Amino acid sequence: MQPAVQISDLVVTYRQKNGQKCEAVKGLSFEVRRGEVVGFLGPNGAGKSSTLKALMGFVKPEAGECLVFGETSWTEASRQRIGYLPEVAMYYPFLTPLETLCLYGELQGLSGKSLKSEAKNLLELVGLDANMRKQNRQLSKGMLQRVGIAQSLLGDPELLVLDEVTSGLDPVGRKELRNLLKEKQRGGTTLFFSSHELAEVEMLCDRILLIHEGHLIEEREVPSLKEELRQYELCYTGGISMVGLTEDLTLTDGDSVRARFEFKEDLLQAMERVNQGSGKILDVVAQEGSLEDYFVTAIAEAA
Amino acid sequence: MKVWFPVTIICALAAVSGFNVSDVKDQVHPKGRYSGLDAHETHASASLLGQFRTNISGWLWVRADLYLHNGVTMRPLSEQEVLNGRKGVGSSDNADNQLHDDSKVVTVIPSAERDFRGIFGDLDRATKAYQDMTGHSHNNPKQSLPLFRLMTWLDPNFIPGWTTGAAVLAMGKDRNSYFEAVKLLNEGLEKNPDSISILDQLGFTYIARVRDLASAEKVLERARATGKRYELQDIPADEQESLLSAYRWLALVYRQYGKLDLQYAVMREGLELFPGDAVLERMLNAPPLVLAPQKERQEEVRPEEPDHSHEHGHDHDHAH
Amino acid sequence: MKKLQIWKALARGVILETVRRKDLWVVAILGFLIILSAGALGFFGMKGLESFAKDLAATVLGGMSSVLAIVITSRMMPDEIKNRTLYPLIARPISRFDLLFGKLIGAVAVSWISFAILCALTAVALSIFSVPFEPIMSQYVLARMMGLVVVCSVTLLLSLVMTPSAATTMSFVIIFGSGMITQGLLLAYEGGQTGMQPLFKLINAITPQVGLFDLGSRAANTNWGPVPAWVMGSLALYMVLYSAAMLSLSWVKFRNQAV
Numbered sequence A: 001m002q003p004a005v006q007i008s009d010l011v012v013t014y015r016q017k018n019g020q021k022c023e024a025v026k027g028l029s030f031e032v033r034r035g036e037v038v039g040f041l042g043p044n045g046a047g048k049s050s051t052l053k054a055l056m057g058f059v060k061p062e063a064g065e066c067l068v069f070g071e072t073s074w075t076e077a078s079r080q081r082i083g084y085l086p087e088v089a090m091y092y093p094f095l096t097p098l099e100t101l102c103l104y105g106e107l108q109g110l111s112g113k114s115l116k117s118e119a120k121n122l123l124e125l126v127g128l129d130a131n132m133r134k135q136n137r138q139l140s141k142g143m144l145q146r147v148g149i150a151q152s153l154l155g156d157p158e159l160l161v162l163d164e165v166t167s168g169l170d171p172v173g174r175k176e177l178r179n180l181l182k183e184k185q186r187g188g189t190t191l192f193f194s195s196h197e198l199a200e201v202e203m204l205c206d207r208i209l210l211i212h213e214g215h216l217i218e219e220r221e222v223p224s225l226k227e228e229l230r231q232y233e234l235c236y237t238g239g240i241s242m243v244g245l246t247e248d249l250t251l252t253d254g255d256s257v258r259a260r261f262e263f264k265e266d267l268l269q270a271m272e273r274v275n276q277g278s279g280k281i282l283d284v285v286a287q288e289g290s291l292e293d294y295f296v297t298a299i300a301e302a303a
Numbered sequence B: 001m002k003v004w005f006p007v008t009i010i011c012a013l014a015a016v017s018g019f020n021v022s023d024v025k026d027q028v029h030p031k032g033r034y035s036g037l038d039a040h041e042t043h044a045s046a047s048l049l050g051q052f053r054t055n056i057s058g059w060l061w062v063r064a065d066l067y068l069h070n071g072v073t074m075r076p077l078s079e080q081e082v083l084n085g086r087k088g089v090g091s092s093d094n095a096d097n098q099l100h101d102d103s104k105v106v107t108v109i110p111s112a113e114r115d116f117r118g119i120f121g122d123l124d125r126a127t128k129a130y131q132d133m134t135g136h137s138h139n140n141p142k143q144s145l146p147l148f149r150l151m152t153w154l155d156p157n158f159i160p161g162w163t164t165g166a167a168v169l170a171m172g173k174d175r176n177s178y179f180e181a182v183k184l185l186n187e188g189l190e191k192n193p194d195s196i197s198i199l200d201q202l203g204f205t206y207i208a209r210v211r212d213l214a215s216a217e218k219v220l221e222r223a224r225a226t227g228k229r230y231e232l233q234d235i236p237a238d239e240q241e242s243l244l245s246a247y248r249w250l251a252l253v254y255r256q257y258g259k260l261d262l263q264y265a266v267m268r269e270g271l272e273l274f275p276g277d278a279v280l281e282r283m284l285n286a287p288p289l290v291l292a293p294q295k296e297r298q299e300e301v302r303p304e305e306p307d308h309s310h311e312h313g314h315d316h317d318h319a320h
Numbered sequence C: 001m002k003k004l005q006i007w008k009a010l011a012r013g014v015i016l017e018t019v020r021r022k023d024l025w026v027v028a029i030l031g032f033l034i035i036l037s038a039g040a041l042g043f044f045g046m047k048g049l050e051s052f053a054k055d056l057a058a059t060v061l062g063g064m065s066s067v068l069a070i071v072i073t074s075r076m077m078p079d080e081i082k083n084r085t086l087y088p089l090i091a092r093p094i095s096r097f098d099l100l101f102g103k104l105i106g107a108v109a110v111s112w113i114s115f116a117i118l119c120a121l122t123a124v125a126l127s128i129f130s131v132p133f134e135p136i137m138s139q140y141v142l143a144r145m146m147g148l149v150v151v152c153s154v155t156l157l158l159s160l161v162m163t164p165s166a167a168t169t170m171s172f173v174i175i176f177g178s179g180m181i182t183q184g185l186l187l188a189y190e191g192g193q194t195g196m197q198p199l200f201k202l203i204n205a206i207t208p209q210v211g212l213f214d215l216g217s218r219a220a221n222t223n224w225g226p227v228p229a230w231v232m233g234s235l236a237l238y239m240v241l242y243s244a245a246m247l248s249l250s251w252v253k254f255r256n257q258a259v
Helices: A046-056 A097-108 A110-124 A139-152 A171-186 A197-202 A222-231 A265-276 A290-300 B002-016 B021-028 B036-046 B048-068 B077-083 B119-127 B141-152 B158-171 B177-190 B197-211 B212-230 B237-257 B260-273 B280-287 C004-019 C024-043 C051-076 C074-084 C086-090 C098-128 C133-163 C165-193 C195-206 C216-220 C229-255
Strands: A005-015 A020-031 A037-041 A064-066 A083-084 A157-165 A190-194 A207-212 A215-221 A231-237 A249-251 A258-262 A280-286 B074-076 B103-107
Touching: A005 A046, A020 A046, A020 A064, A020 A215, A020 B002, A037 A046, A037 A197, A046 A064, A046 A157, A046 A190, A064 C086, A097 A110, A097 A139, A097 C004, A110 A139, A110 A222, A139 A171, A157 C051, A171 A190, A190 B103, A197 A222, A197 A290, A197 B158, A207 A222, A207 A231, A207 A290, A215 A222, A215 A290, A222 A290, A231 A265, A258 A265, B036 C074, B048 B141, B048 B158, B048 C004, B074 B280, B077 C133, B141 B158, B141 B177, B141 C051, B158 B177, B158 B197, B177 B197, B177 C195, B197 B212, B197 B237, B212 B237, B237 B280, C004 C024, C004 C098, C024 C051, C024 C098, C051 C074, C051 C098, C051 C165, C074 C086, C074 C098, C074 C133, C086 C098, C098 C229, C133 C165, C133 C216, C133 C229, C165 C195
Parallel strands: A037 A190, A037 A207, A083 A157, A157 A190
Antiparallel strands: A005 A020, A005 A064, A207 A215, A231 A258, A231 A280, A249 A258, B074 B103
């Protein structure tokens, strides 16, 4: 089965004001399988937006291939199956959310009462049922983001491309959105989104792609990455030696020691040593690793 | 910033309304400078409203000419065209060429033979008021009378509005028409007391239409006195033409009275200002004409009761 | 059918936005001024001003409608790009041509609505002068509406190749100056060298012949009958061909443009 997104050796260039070409994406290659949730990460200026624009057909790639369900991204057929949420939510200020969705739905090929009904349902889903007849200019940034989410779900697309999906939402809104996206994923929708909110990425994604200066520098499955980043802490007494297992030892109150281990096996061995020795285990803690630290480290190494 | 803003607004409003024009008038309109036609332009330059009025009266003037040709736009021949021997369309009723001379004008839209535009030219001729204007006649100029009235209301300093309007009124060729023409010119004179053109037109109307030589003498002497107040080079060209015309008519008036001394004085004075003028020279060199002395005072011109049997002037309504 | 739905949806969006933005209030104010002026002239008891009234009406209608069409169209696409409302549109399964065509239809529709409002108010003003209705007036309105299509298409193209301010200015120059350009070409053609004449013909062909759609001089003056059917048909054909050419050029510029 064809992947939802297939990017091969993608090169995207822009012409600057001085006439010189600037390469925003330099030979990027990756795939997004159907039904996956993939996070697209990178620092500012890494080429994320350019990649998404190429995927959506907003810019024509200089070189390489950009396929959506096997169709070239520059065609209407590819966009038929995509729901897109732009980074900055801007919609016609003098239209209402309902009119906005009806407009986009008609462009999608939907029409009539079914379109209106679907638009109303989506607006209720994103919590805008009370505001669906107010003009967009009267809505807050967060409400406009919800309008954007609703319009991206029109026609029940197979692929959702979301740029900074939780931008502008309050914590309650973010949770609601996460639940919505998880539900979509369970329904078989493929999600491909970029975000700076690493916590969101961690909670939602099956896989992450890390891009820097137009190159793909990391591609990791999230569960294995989390496992890799997880650290373990053992608090014990008895002065047991941890040589060969860890050097990260901290003396705390009294004669208790806090030892940190990168790997679970080392923790287990340490616990065995304490038990076999005359020591006493006071506490065992598994600490989730910081995706942020991983992100920063990866970027620094790539630079 | 806060102080300057209201000051700027007040100055702008004052400029628009022409407030205190008189205080700047001396700068714009120094003493000794002819203010007949100039007044039109100095007033215009002193305020935005004046400039607007000037533009509107100019636009109305162009429209009046257009209505004469039932909407067919005309243009004068260029120098190159004249040199190439091209002739204007002329008209069949240039008896009114005092108002209008079509001997050197052509239609703006060219005829099919002279048009390189092909179908675009055909469409242009079909969608616009266009026809072959060779030897054309004109619409009744009275159709434009309301425009002249409008010109004089909007811009009282627009002299051609008064003079040409009066000439059009007088085309009615009955006492009522002449009365209206005189009334209009007097109104124009009130608003433009130094206008030699209005005085000259008034003099002509009294002489040629009303046959009131006494009134003609008064206004033509006034024109002569106005011209004497200024250096000739300070008087605009069209007012100079009117001044010359006034001298000619005044000489004619004194000839009719048999006042030869005054006649010759006027002619010599006129020739000093306009040396080589053929009309004045001819009159000066002609043997004295002995005529029965005219009455010095004529009864005042009053409008008659309307006479429905009276034949009105020729009607040149265009039929297409 | 799907294309029609797309174009209709885009046009409806333009109309709703423009109407709710109250841009058309400008039209209403202009119309009110027209009636006020007519009333003022009537107050002065100016009889015999029928030709002048019709002439003024034709001039004002023609000028104002063109101004509105240019102002509405010149900002349409640049505002979409600047405000980023373009992204959700081109994210849909529509071609860039569909987008341009739908927007053009919207701009034309708004121009026609403005023109219709001005016509209605002008009719009220003319009634003050007891100006009777003539068939040439219907032709005038129809021809003007066709002319507005050309104006909008030219402005759309310019808005894609220049900044909005430059596009507005150039549109004004081209649309209101097309008559002068034509006159200049006519004079230059006669007096010019033979080698230059094909160039003049080319310039004339390229210049939008907006003046052809102005039947004002016939409508304002007396005894000019309605124009023949072939003339209206030719104008319609020119409108279609020229606007199609402008739209095509717009598409060529826009189709590969990065947004």
